[in-house]
Amino acid sequence: MSEIQFTPDQVRAIESEANMVITACPGSGKTSIVVEKIIREVEDLKPYQGVIGITFTVKASKELKKRCKKNGVETKASFFGTIDHFCLSEIIYPFISRIYGAAVIPLECKLFNDLDEELRAGLPDLGAVGNELKTEDYNLYEPIFRKLYTKGIIILETLGVLSVHVINNSSGCKKYIKSKYTSLYVDEYQDSSEPQHQLFISLLDLGLKAVAVGDIQQSIYAWRGSDPQYIQDLIAKPDVFEHHIVNINHRCHPSINNYANRLFNDNSVVQPTEETRVYQRVYTGNQLSAVQQINVPINKLVDDGLASSLSEIAILVRSNRSLEFVKNGLTVPFRVYSDDPLSSINTPTTKILNGLLFYYFDSTFLANDVLEATEQFRTLSTMERKKISRTIKALRDIPQDELKDNLIRICQALIEIDITKVEENALGRILDDQIVIKQYKPIDQNEVQVMTLHKSKGLEFDVVFHLDLYDWVFPRREFIQGCYDEIFSDWDQELNLHFVGITRAKEYCILVSSTRRLNSNDEEKSGNKSQFMTLPGLAGLYS
Numbered sequence: 001m002s003e004i005q006f007t008p009d010q011v012r013a014i015e016s017e018a019n020m021v022i023t024a025c026p027g028s029g030k031t032s033i034v035v036e037k038i039i040r041e042v043e044d045l046k047p048y049q050g051v052i053g054i055t056f057t058v059k060a061s062k063e064l065k066k067r068c069k070k071n072g073v074e075t076k077a078s079f080f081g082t083i084d085h086f087c088l089s090e091i092i093y094p095f096i097s098r099i100y101g102a103a104v105i106p107l108e109c110k111l112f113n114d115l116d117e118e119l120r121a122g123l124p125d126l127g128a129v130g131n132e133l134k135t136e137d138y139n140l141y142e143p144i145f146r147k148l149y150t151k152g153i154i155i156l157e158t159l160g161v162l163s164v165h166v167i168n169n170s171s172g173c174k175k176y177i178k179s180k181y182t183s184l185y186v187d188e189y190q191d192s193s194e195p196q197h198q199l200f201i202s203l204l205d206l207g208l209k210a211v212a213v214g215d216i217q218q219s220i221y222a223w224r225g226s227d228p229q230y231i232q233d234l235i236a237k238p239d240v241f242e243h244h245i246v247n248i249n250h251r252c253h254p255s256i257n258n259y260a261n262r263l264f265n266d267n268s269v270v271q272p273t274e275e276t277r278v279y280q281r282v283y284t285g286n287q288l289s290a291v292q293q294i295n296v297p298i299n300k301l302v303d304d305g306l307a308s309s310l311s312e313i314a315i316l317v318r319s320n321r322s323l324e325f326v327k328n329g330l331t332v333p334f335r336v337y338s339d340d341p342l343s344s345i346n347t348p349t350t351k352i353l354n355g356l357l358f359y360y361f362d363s364t365f366l367a368n369d370v371l372e373a374t375e376q377f378r379t380l381s382t383m384e385r386k387k388i389s390r391t392i393k394a395l396r397d398i399p400q401d402e403l404k405d406n407l408i409r410i411c412q413a414l415i416e417i418d419i420t421k422v423e424e425n426a427l428g429r430i431l432d433d434q435i436v437i438k439q440y441k442p443i444d445q446n447e448v449q450v451m452t453l454h455k456s457k458g459l460e461f462d463v464v465f466h467l468d469l470y471d472w473v474f475p476r477r478e479f480i481q482g483c484y485d486e487i488f489s490d491w492d493q494e495l496n497l498h499f500v501g502i503t504r505a506k507e508y509c510i511l512v513s514s515t516r517r518l519n520s521n522d523e524e525k526s527g528n529k530s531q532f533m534t535l536p537g538l539a540g541l542y543s
C-alpha cells in the first residue's frame with residue numbers, strides 16, 4: 001500500500017477499470033495514480049502477462065518501473081519503456097518479417113542522418129524538424145522501407161508508422177500483444193505524435209484497456225511533431241474514454257500555483273495564502289552578472305534552511321547558450337545537465353556509450369539497463385544476453401584512466417558496429433571534462449542543479465531560479481525590419497514551457513531578468529523584462 005492519502009478524484013481514477021484519459025495539472029500526482037493502478041492490476045495477472053507502461057524518457061520509465069516494484073510488487077511480464085523501445089522490441093523486431101518476409105541479415109535501427117546518401121533516396125529529410133512522417137505516408141514510402149529492410153535497416157524516425165502498419169496487418173502480432181498485455185498506460189500524452197496516437201488506438205482496438213495521462217498546458221514539443229490535439233481527440237470520445245480531471249497541485253506552494261495559473265487566465269481564482277513566494281528580480285548588468293549575483297541568495301537559502309540542500313535548488317534556462325553564463329558565473333558547486341557531445345551525435349554507438357558511462361559512474365544503474373538499450377539495435381539470444389551481461393559487468397573493475405579504450409571495445413562487442421572518429425572524439429571530450437562527467441554520477445546533495453527548461457519536465461525542487469526572462473528572448477520575438485509590432489515566434493508553446501519551469505518549484509520560485517542583455521552576437525543591449533512577467537493577471541501575485 002502507498003503512504004499517500006489519495007484525494008477523492010485520485011481514488012475515482014484509481015478504482016475505475018474503464019478506458020480513460022486523465023488530465024492533471026502539474027504536481028497533481030498523475031504518476032502516483034498510474035503506479036497505484038498498475039500495482040492493483042498486475043496483482044491478478046498470470047505470470048506471463050503484464051501491462052505496457054510508456055513514458056516520454058528513459059529516465060521516467062526507470063522511475064515508473066521502480067515505483068511499481070516498490071514493496072516487493074512483482075510486475076510480471078510488464079513492459080516499461082519509451083514508445084521507440086516498445087515499437088522495436090515488441091512489434092518490429094519480432095513481427096515485421098510476417099509482412100516483409102524473413103530478414104536475410106540481422107536488423108539494425110539507424111537514424112536517418114546516419115544513412116548513406118543512396119539509402120536516403122526517395123525519402124524526405126527525416127532528420128529535419130517539420131518532416132515527421134504520418135501514418136498516411138506509409139503507402140507512399142513502403143517500397144523504400146522494404147528495400148532498406150532487405151539491407152537490414154530500420155530507420156528510427158519511421159518506427160511509429162511501421163509499427164502501426166505491422167500491428168494492423170500481422171495477425172501473429174495481434175495475437176501476441178493480446179495474450180501478453182492487458183492494459184496500456186501512456187504518460188505525457190500531450191506530447192504524442194500522430195503515429196504514436198494511431199498506435200494507441202490500434203492497441204485499444206485489440207481489446208487492451210487504454211489509459212492516457214497528460215496536461216495540455218505542459219505541451220512543449222509541438223516543434224518536433226507532437227500535438228496536444230491527440231489528447232483532445234480522446235477526451236472528445238466520452239463513450240470510449242472516461243475523462244478524469246485531477247487538479248489539486250500537491251507540489252507547489254499556493255502562491256506559486258496562483259501565479260502559474262494566472263499565466264493562462266487573468267481571472268483564475270487564487271487560493272488564499274499568507275505568504276508570496278514568487279519573486280521577480282531584475283539584477284544589474286548582463287546575464288553573467290545576474291548569475292554572479294544569485295550566488296548570494298543561493299547560499300542564504302541553504303544557511304536559512306529554506307532549501308534542504310544545494311541539490312534542492314535548480315537554475316533553469318531557456319537555451320544551451322545560457323548554460324555557459326551559468327557555468328562561468330556560479331561560484332557555488334553545481335551540476336549542469338546539458339546535451340553532452342555524445343547525446344548530440346545520437347547514433348546507436350553513442351547511445352550505448354552513454355549507457356556504459358552511466359553504468360560505470362552510477363552504482364544504481366544496472367547492467368540490464370545497458371542490455372535493454374543494446375536490444376534496441378540488435379536481437380539477442382539467451383546465450384548472447386548472458387555473455388554481454390558479463391562483459392558489461394567487467395567494466396566496473398577498470399581504472400578511470402583506462403576507460404576510453406575499454407568503453408570503445410565493449411561498445412563494439414555489444415552492437416557490432418565500428419566507432420567513427422567523430423564518436424571517438426566526442427567520448428574523449430566527455431572523459432576530459434569534469435563538468436560533463438558529473439552528469440553520469442548520482443546526484444550530489446552539495447550541488448545546485450542547472451538545466452534547460454525542457455530538461456526540467458517531470459522534476460521538482462525546493463527552489464527554482466528561472467533565468468532568461470527578457471523581452472526578445474523568452475518569448476522569442478521576430479525581428480522584422482521596419483515593423484514595430486511585437487510578433488512572437490511561438491507564444492503558446494513558450495508560455496507552456498514557462499509554466500513547466502515555474503511549477504517545478506515546491507517552496508520558492510525566483511524569476512530572473514537583468515538590466516542589460518548580451519544577444520546572440522555578444523552585443524550588449526538593454527534588458528527589458530519578458531512579456532511573460534507583465535501579464536495583467538499577475539499583479540499582486542509576486543514580490
Ligand SMILES: Nc1ncnc2c1ncn2[C@@H]1O[C@H](COP(=O)(O)OP(=O)(O)OP(=O)(O)O)[C@@H](O)[C@H]1O
Nearest residue numbers: 004005006007026027028029030031032250251458
Ligand atoms: N493525494 C496526495 N497527497 C499528498 N501528496 C501527493 C498526493 N498525490 C501526489 N502527491 C505528491 O505530489 C508530488 C507530485 O506528484 P507527481 O510527481 O506524481 O505529479 P505529476 O502530476 O506527475 O507532476 P508533473 O506533471 O508536474 O511532473 C509528489 O511528491 C507526490 O508524492
